[in-house]
Amino acid sequence: xxxxxxxxxxxxxxxxxxxxxxxxxxxxxxxxxxxxxxxxxxxxxxxxxxxxxxxxxxxxxxxxxxxxxxxxxxxxxxxxxxxxxxxxxxxxxxxxxxxxxxxxxxxxxxxxxxxxxxxxxxxxxxxxxxxxxxxxxxxxxxxxxxxxxxxxxxxxxxxxxxxxxxxxxxxxxxxxxxxxxxxxxxxxxxxxxxxxxxxxxxxxxxxxxxxxxxxxxxxxxxxxxxxxxxxxxxxxxxxxxxxxxxxxxxxxxxxxxxxxxxxxxxxxxxxxxxxxxxxxxxxxxxxxxxxxxxxxxxxxxxxxxxxxxxxxxxxxxxxxxxxxxxxxxxxxxxxxxxxxxxxxxxxxxxxxxxxxxxxxxxxxxxxxxxxxxxxx
Amino acid sequence: xxxxxxxxxxxxxxxxxxxxxxxxxxxxxxxxxxxxxxxxxxxxxxxxxxxxxxxxxxxxxxxxxxxxxxxxxxxxxxxxxxxxxxxxxxxxxxxxxxxxxxxxxxxxxxxxxxxxxxxxxxxxxxxxxxxxxxxxxxxxxxxxxxxxxxxxxxxxxxxxxxxxxxxxxxxxxxxxxxxxxxxxxxxxxxxxxxxxxxxxxxxxxxxxxxxxxxxxxxxxxxxxxxxxxxxxxxxxxxxxxxxxxxxxxxxxxxxxxxxxxxxxxxxxxxxxxxxxxxxxxxxxxxxxxxxxxxxxxxxxxxxxxxxxxxxxxxxxxxxxxxxxxxxxxxxxxxxxx
Numbered sequence: 001x002x003x004x005x006x007x008x009x010x011x012x013x014x015x016x017x018x019x020x021x022x023x024x025x026x027x028x029x030x031x032x033x034x035x036x037x038x039x040x041x042x043x044x045x046x047x048x049x050x051x052x053x054x055x056x057x058x059x060x061x062x063x064x065x066x067x068x069x070x071x072x073x074x075x076x077x078x079x080x081x082x083x084x085x086x087x088x089x090x091x092x093x094x095x096x097x098x099x100x101x102x103x104x105x106x107x108x109x110x111x112x113x114x115x116x117x118x119x120x121x122x123x124x125x126x127x128x129x130x131x132x133x134x135x136x137x138x139x140x141x142x143x144x145x146x147x148x149x150x151x152x153x154x155x156x157x158x159x160x161x162x163x164x165x166x167x168x169x170x171x172x173x174x175x176x177x178x179x180x181x182x183x184x185x186x187x188x189x190x191x192x193x194x195x196x197x198x199x200x201x202x203x204x205x206x207x208x209x210x211x212x213x214x215x216x217x218x219x220x221x222x223x224x225x226x227x228x229x230x231x232x233x234x235x236x237x238x239x240x241x242x243x244x245x246x247x248x249x250x251x252x253x254x255x256x257x258x259x260x261x262x263x264x265x266x267x268x269x270x271x272x273x274x275x276x277x278x279x280x281x282x283x284x285x286x287x288x289x290x291x292x293x294x295x296x297x298x299x300x301x302x303x304x305x306x307x308x309x310x311x312x313x314x315x316x317x318x319x320x321x322x323x324x325x326x327x328x329x330x331x332x333x334x335x336x337x338x339x340x341x342x343x344x345x346x347x348x349x350x351x352x353x354x355x356x357x358x359x360x361x362x363x364x365x366x367x368x369x370x371x372x373x374x375x376x
Numbered sequence: 377x378x379x380x381x382x383x384x385x386x387x388x389x390x391x392x393x394x395x396x397x398x399x400x401x402x403x404x405x406x407x408x409x410x411x412x413x414x415x416x417x418x419x420x421x422x423x424x425x426x427x428x429x430x431x432x433x434x435x436x437x438x439x440x441x442x443x444x445x446x447x448x449x450x451x452x453x454x455x456x457x458x459x460x461x462x463x464x465x466x467x468x469x470x471x472x473x474x475x476x477x478x479x480x481x482x483x484x485x486x487x488x489x490x491x492x493x494x495x496x497x498x499x500x501x502x503x504x505x506x507x508x509x510x511x512x513x514x515x516x517x518x519x520x521x522x523x524x525x526x527x528x529x530x531x532x533x534x535x536x537x538x539x540x541x542x543x544x545x546x547x548x549x550x551x552x553x554x555x556x557x558x559x560x561x562x563x564x565x566x567x568x569x570x571x572x573x574x575x576x577x578x579x580x581x582x583x584x585x586x587x588x589x590x591x592x593x594x595x596x597x598x599x600x601x602x603x604x605x606x607x608x609x610x611x612x613x614x615x616x617x618x619x620x621x622x623x624x625x626x627x628x629x630x631x632x633x634x635x636x637x638x639x640x641x642x643x644x645x646x647x648x649x650x651x652x653x654x655x656x657x658x659x660x661x662x663x664x665x666x667x668x669x670x671x672x673x674x675x676x677x678x679x680x681x682x683x684x685x686x687x688x689x690x691x692x693x694x695x696x697x698x699x700x701x702x703x704x705x706x707x708x709x710x711x712x713x
Contacts, residue, residue: 018558042503132448133480144473145436147445154427155449182469185438192433346483347517349541350578353629355517 006175006212006219007205012265013234018293020301022240028197031244037308044303045317047076047296050100052321053109054270056328057116061274065332066116072099074237074269077295078202080104081242082170082264085238085250088130089157089167093145096134097202098172107130109324110331121337138173139180142199145171146186149195149253158196159256168196168253170246176207178223179215187227187259194258198249199229201261202236204268209281212326224261236266237295240302267293340366377560379588383416383553385527386492389534390417390454392565394424397452400538401428403439404456413458414494414553436466440491443533444474447487452538453494460495461476461504467512474543475518486541490534495523496600497697507687508600508651513590514544514628514660521628522581523547523599529625533562539568547627549600549643584631585595586638590620593707594638594645596626596661601648601698608703617711618656627657632664639665644710648698653681675713 002008011144013028031128045315054072060184072079079100086092086104099112115134122133135141137257149169152158158169177183178201190197201220205212212220224231234245242264249260267290269279278287303309344359380388394400402417402424408431411418421429432439436457443453457463463470470491477485497506514521520542525532530548537544567573567580587602588609597605602623607618620638624631639645645665647658662677680698688696 120482121476122482122484125484127484133485135473137468139472140441140469142467143441144445144448147442148448149445150442151446151449151451154451181465182437182441185433185435185441188433188435189438189442229517294423346479346481346521349483349486350575352520352542353582353631353633355629 006216008219009105009235009265011233013220013232013241013245014238015244015367016238016298016302018237018298020298022302023217025241026276028244028248031247032240035240037213037303037306038297039084040240040303041308041313042219043080043243044296044299044309044319046080046103047239047299048317049081049321049324050076050103051296053324053328054099056325057113058274060271060329060332062117064262066113067118067353069116069274070097070271071270072097073080074267074290074295075202075204076100077239077299078236078242078264078266081239082200082246085243085246086170087163087167090130090250091148091152091164091167091169092131093141093169093171094132094134095138095173095177096136097174101172102131105129107131110328113332114335117332117335119335121288137142139177139182142171142173142177142183142186143189145169145196146195147192149190149197150193153193153196158254163256166254168198168250170198170200170250172200172202174207175203175205175212175215175220176210177201178220187224187229187261190259191227191229193254196253196256197259198246198253199259199261200246201263202266203263204266206268206282208272208276217265221261221263221335229259229261231263233263233265236264237294237298239299248376266295269294349361377558378558380527380531381554382524382527382530382549383414385531385559386534386548387418387420388559388561389531390420391423392561393454393535393538394420394428396568399450400452400454401430401446402405402454402456403430403432403443405432405434405439407431407456407459412456414550416492416548417456436462437469440466440469440489440599443489444469444477444487448485452488452490454490454492454538457491457493459501459505460493460507460509463491463493463509470513470519470545471516475516478542479518487543488538489543489544490537491544492546492548494550494553495547496549496551497687497693498600500693503687506693508649508682510545510627511545511651511656514630514657517520519543519545519628520582520626521545521547522626523549524625525549525552525597525599525602525623526555527559528597531559531561532615533581533625535564535568536581539574540578540581540641541574547599551600552603555603556707582626582629582631584622584624584626584634586620586634587623588619588621590618590642592618592642592644593710594620594622594635594642595703595707596622596624596635596645596647596658598627598649600650601632604698604700604703605648607700608707611700611704612707616708619707622690630657630664632661632668636665636668637660639669640672643672644713645673645677646680646703646706647677648680648703650682650697652684653679654684656681675710678710680706
């Protein structure tokens with residue numbers, strides 16, 4: 001770990017040390033005050049369940065059931081902590097690794113795998129969950145998120161003081177995305193329009209193989225200053241701190257305070273995807289260092305020290321995780337491929353002559369095989 | 377009927393669309409107080425205010441990307457890209473996001489965004505101010521690409537584009553901005569007021585039109601070259617060659633049925649556009665004519681268009697652009713068969 005710069009863990013907001021001790025923070029303690037043992041158990045439960053789902057999906061990829069899988073391993077605190085700060089009016093724009101946030105938004109987890117099995121490119125109703133589809137072009141969704149936030153402001157959903165009415169947008173992306181022009185443009189548009197949006201950077205140290213030092217010389221949270229966007233750097237493996245800073249940021253945005261940038265300093269414990277080989281670009285020592293900072297182990301240690309993580313609860317969650325794993329396997333294996341002409345569905349909302357003609361041709365072409373089968 | 381310029385007709389169409397639907401809003405650079413560099417949005421900022429006529433930061437990807445987000449909440453943003461050559465910073469947002477969101481979401485998310493682009497040459501512009509990038513967008517499934525050639529179409533089609541649930545690239549032939557014509561404002565108003573107005577309007581703006589009837593040669597054009605094709609038809613007619621002119625109006629979808637019907641009648645086709653002919657709309661259209669009307673043809677389909685060279689400096693643009701001589705030369709060549 002370097003002492004200064006983008007890879008250094010300096011100036012992080014921390015409420016739980018990596019050994020699970022509660023430490024005080026002058027600004028953010030009050031945003032963690034309402035988080036009682038029950039709320040923390042729910043976070044522990046969600047982190048545990050999403051990791052089990054993640055591991056199951058990795059297994060399914062290894063078994064050939066999925067084309068590829070994108071692990072969220074190691075980023076559970078950043079995702080669950082922030083996800084638990086969201087209310088029903090908030091709207092999420094994820095990147096493509098935010099399975100933990102998806103869980104907090106009520107997405108039925110196996111459904112995510114429709115994308116990775118190659119059935120379709122988007123797999124849930126974004127409006128129903130207030131959780132937009134995954135976006136694979138890095139950073140492109142940051143602009144959609146900003147436009148959506150500008151529209152929420154227009155629609156009178158900001159600064160009314162009515163919690164039933166006010167809302168904000170949270171937009172997730174990684175350290176690599178911060179180099180994309182779209183992300184800088186999003187911050188320009190968000191700042192000049194004072195849009196109710198929280199930019200949540202999960203700095204997981206890598207953009208595939210490139211370390212964060214290939215993206216920036218300064219800590220990413222410093223990026224906000226030039227846009228006049230208040231920024232905070234948080235220990236991304238500390239679920240309580242992630243929750244507290246996100247609560248602060250969202251409350252600020254909902255009340256009309258404008259955008260906030262959060263850098264959650266975390267670590268991608270897994271590969272970029274199942275097609276990646278991290279042994280080519282990082283050391284075992286590095287992995288061991290971060291393994292000691294496992295986000296679930298940290299909360300586990302804290303709750304255990306309080307006597308708030310009983311064996312019954314552990315067993316219940318373990319059973320739930322196992323059940324989700326089984327249901328995920330069965331669901332994925334039960335899916336059949338879409339009919340071939342589904343590739344023409346929804347290209348346009350209104351009929352388009354080229355699509356109609358090609359669909360008609362393809363249907364006729366396919367029928368020629370059916371006729372041959374009859375003759376055979 | 378009211379006489380107006382093509383630019384004025386778009387302005388009137390935008391105003392009518394904003395009056396009709398309060399979710400319609402304009403976004404772009406210098407479109408507010410200034411009224412746009414071509415004054416197409418003149419007066420709208422004053423009448424509708426800065427919340428509906430938004431001067432944006434100078435970032436095309438940002439404009440289109442935030443327009444996408446706003447349309448996800450039911451707004452109908454009409455984006456102005458200042459010049460054709462400046463659409464490319466937004467190319468990613470247009471082709472990977474705007475074009476594909478409806479497909480990606482299995483039809484759950486509609487993005488009724490219109491992107492207005494003053495395009496094509498003939499105004500003595502600097503580099504990046506005279507380009508014809510329509511093939512790049514027509515090649516992308518999920519987008520509609522249309523271009524009016526006359527004030528009436530400009531007035532109708534901008535409103536049909538705004539009412540359409542699909543994203544539309546609306547290409548405005550900037551050299552024709554000051555052409556005048558009579559405009560009937562009532563017809564499209566009635567169309568869009570009807571319950572199925574958006575569907576009817578989308579279907580109508582997707583169709584080409586026979587702009588002049590003839591029997592010997594079909595000249596196909598759209599946007600900036602329609603007037604040129606009609607001039608060529610006049611001149612050739614005086615020499616005894618009867619030319620039919622098809623104004624495509626839509627590049628995606630391509631109304632090949634109207635062209636093929638005409639090609640079957642005349643047996644000779646010349647396609648005229650400012651875009652480079654290589655991989656241009658004319659290449660696609662001539663392939664379709666070969667597939668669907670091959671045995672009706674008396675001559676190879678010819679194309680008159682821009683060359684496979686960057687758009688040149690203003691002193692050379694009249695050599696680069698299709699002109700009357702080059703169109704008539706192509707007509708002569710198909711008539712030798």
